Amino acid sequence: MSREPTGLALYDRTARDAAAAVIARYSTSFGLACRMLGPRVRPHVRNVYALVRVADEIVDGPAAAAGLSVEAERSVLDDLEAETAAAIERGFSANLVVHAFAGTARECGIGADLTAPFFASMRTDLTRSAHDAASHVAYVYGSAEVVGLMCLQVFVNAGAQHPSAADPRLVDGARRLGAAFQDVNFLRDEDHDAGGLGRDYLGLDGTPATRDAVLDRIDADLAAAAAVIPDLPRDCRRAVTAAHDLFAALSVRLRRDPAPGRRVRVPDPVKAAIAARALAGRPPRRRPADAR
Template sequence: MGMDAKKLYDDTTFECSKLITQRYSTSFTLGIKTLDKKFHLPIYAIYGFVRYADEIVDTFHDQDKKALLADFKKDTYEAIAKGISLNPVLHAFQLIVNQYQIDLDLIEAFLKSMEMDLDFKTYNDSKYNEYIYGSAEVVGLMCLKVYVEGDQQEYLRLREPACKLGAAFQKVNFLRDIKSDYEERGRVYFPGVDFMSFDKSAKQLIEEDIQKDFDEALIGINQLPTGAKLGVKVAYLYYQKLFDKIKGLPAETITHERIRIPNARKISLLVGTYFGMKLGFS
């Protein structure tokens, strides 16, 4: 394959991951657009990989999910080792894993959490923490690997806040989706929480834990490299806004409906953050 043909193949696979991101997540797409251009394709590639693994677990109910996930896992490691895959999502992902030296143990932890979704219905503290780490914190760490562009010292310095941000996002998602997770999948992620008697005090305890994660994450966001700071700050503010909305609602409301931020509000958040940071307000 000539150099130009190889580049065409690589570029096309990145475009596939970009399309997946755009179709599946308005907020994530908006966040990526505010990153420095050099980070766009790598983050699309990470999102495409994560999204498709998630789809296996959450969507293909008429298939043998365990077998599908096992194949996806084998194909992922094979793609990384060989430096090529005919699955466009895995090809784009392996390019980024190899370029930015993303640790295989992060990928392993992520896939382990996907496997947990097939088996676990209720989580105790240790399983909950393991699941949050694998499903969300490691995704933040993969992105951090891209943002620090090979500076291992920076990576280690910002590792903990990146984990906190991933955890905060995931826990907000759990609160937002508590109804569908329980009704469609029989899952309650929060340890010791019974969906049928989910009340104000249970909700408040979860919210205090999430706010703590947000506060610790913000310290790290403010220390990110310039090209990454704005995009991550937008995602942080979007989730904080969603979280504030959930906090203002009674427990029974979130067990009966999924809470959303309208697209127009997402865009105004993006614009506000963009100009705020450009002018030095945030």
């Protein structure tokens, strides 16, 4: 007798496979960290990433390249949010990525308190080209911190009979790690965001002092996150440590290479060393300056 899944089980697996394909195509670094997660949580984190990536692609170029107007992009984004909310409620979607995410949301306790701010930040990309300090804080919360909180819900609740709230220290660490990731990406992509998308997320005035202030904030957020990573479930620590240390290494390189127009990256041998260190169970770097 065949043991291959059928019916809803087959559909669920196909949806998870679709989410895994998204992360494989779009992010080598995040994909590497995700492979270091334990099997309890790995598919769920992929499901979160896939939905986030699809929403991001609606506002970051592919939809416009397909000929959609800003109004049409907003409509597509609104439809995706509505379908996500409905799928979480009913447990099914004809959109494979949404279906995969909804299964994770239902199991791990991800609700509109996290998805609504995320879609609000994505919507901001269609209406706002420059950010001040207040709008930056709001944007980063919705675009990055809540994604960290979604992953934390997975870490804490995957496989549990009933989802529960995470420890407040872990909540703060997840938010600050997400904020650090986002600000690093803003610095790395500053030239592309300005020239390709017409966006200014950081409001830098072109002086080293303002850029250093952003890097100081990134390093403080990375240090705060490093302090609580050892308190995560064991099957998550290595992956989160690897991601943390990769961005700490990027922070170091951004300080060394402030020239605009050149995307700073971590060389593959250094990435491999970071992954090996995390796999060995070493704690996250407490000071980004220690990352090389």
